[in-house]
Each structure stands twice: as structure tokens, then as C-alpha cells.
Amino acid sequence: MTREEAEAILTAAGKAGDEDFPLLEAAIACAIHDDPERDPELARQLAGAGVERLTDRLVRESPEEALAETLAGDLRLSGDLLDYDNLDNADVLAVATRRKGLPVALGVYYLHVAGKCGLTVQGVDFPGHFLLRIETPEGPMALDPFSEGRVVLPSELTRRALHAGLTPNVAERLDVLMAPAPERAVLIRLQNNVYARAAAARDWPRAERAALRRALIDPEDHRPWLAAAGAREAQGALAGALEALTRASRLDGGAALAARAQRERVRMQLN
Secondary structure (H helix, E strand, O other), X not given: OOHXXXXXXXXXXXXXXXXXXXXXXXXXXXXXXXXXXXOOHHHHHHHHHHHHHHHHHOOOOOHHHHHHHHHHHHOOOEEOOOOOOOHHHHOHHHHXXXXXXXXXXXXXXXXXXXXXXXXXXXXXXXXXXXXXXXXXXXXXXXXXXXXXXXXXXXXXXXXXXXXXXXXXXHHOOHHHHOOEEOHHHHHHHHHXXXXXXXXXXXXXXXXXXXXXXXXXXXXXOOHHHHHHXXXXXXXXXXXXXXXXXXXXXXXXXXXXXXXXXXXXXXXXXXX
């Protein structure tokens, strides 16, 4: 798969409805877009093996146990505790090789495998730490893909929410803390992680690519173009930064004021 082919997949995903969003294939396309010199088949094989194992386990185990044992036990997927900020942790192809990653990158595999096996599992855009929500006969449960898919108790959710800075009246509302996120939002969160880590490392070309992928996945959002403009400006590509800021202004009138000010500042540098 070339970078251009990856962009075509992400463009199609951006046009798809939330019900039809191709999470795993879009995540693979993101990884190839970042580094085309790799084979995407390992990720597909890992996901396929997960579907086979989970299908077998669901005959004799509860949904939450079967999912955790399949992904963390059989496939050996876990959080990277030793090198958390490694950019490989936000790349589903690298995760397939290393079997370690960020919660949201691991969550891509959990969500794909669970969906193929008929389980109702959704991402939870929890502050500071991505979680999963699985529907069970006893009600919804929160799972932590970073901690081998273990169940997170309601009291622990509240504690984490308070630690993340949520107010007590919000932190005690499980309906808010466990609100499901669409799979498009899961992949956007993953690309945000790539952007943040690349920007921190001052790897501006990689940061720009992550911003452009966000723009393809969610073409109505102005914010990826603001991020792309910042990455381009950091590389000295002022004309490209100006073009990105113009796109941001066109997409969202509410952002136009900030984007216009930033655009004028860049234009002054071009003159």
C-alpha cells in the first residue's frame, strides 16, 4: 500500500457514516501513511486470530472474560509500561509486532475483534486514559485494554475522573463517564496521540502527517487544519501553513477569528 492509497482509504472512511466506519482498515491506513515501507498483513492476521480465539472462548466464558483472555492472554496485547511515550505505541502495525501500545491503539484491536464476534463493545473517550465499554447481561462494564482488559469498577472510574480534574458532580455520574464514543472518535484520538508525541519530539513532518490524517477522517472539523498549519510553519513552509489556515477558516466560522489572526501573522512573514 502506498501513501496515496492510504489517503484514498482515509478519504473514503471520512465520508462513511459512523455505523459503517472501517476502524481497523482505517487505522492500518494511518500507519501506512506514516511509514509506507511496511506490510499491513500482520495487523490483519493478528485481528483474524483474535476473532477465531474469541469465537471459541465465548462458548464457555462470559463476554468480558473471553474478550480479555483473548486479546491479553492469547494475543499477548498489553500496555507499554516501560516506554510509554514511544511513538510505536500509537501505531497499530508496530503494536502488532511488539504486542504493546497505548490504550487507544490496543483498543482498536479489541473493538474490531469484539464487533466481528457480535459483542457490543464501544470506546469510551475517558479523560487521560482510553477505556472500553462492554454490554453484559449484568449491565455495562468498563474494561482497560492497557491493563490486560481488566474490569474497572465504578469507584475506580470516579477516582480516575477526579484525578483527571473532573468536578465531583460529574465524576460520580457513570452515565457520563462511560458514554460511548463512535469509532471515528477512537481513531481521531489515536492520531492526536501521534501528533502530540511528534510535536514534542519536534518531528514536524510526522506531526503534519498526523494532522492531515485527522482532516481526512473528519473532513468537517477545522481543528486538524490549524494543527497542520502549525506543523508547516515550524518547518518553514509558510505558503502551506497559509493554505491550511484558509481551509480552517472556511470550515468553521466560530474558529474564523483565531484562524484569521494566525493567517495574517503567517502572511506577514511571507511579504
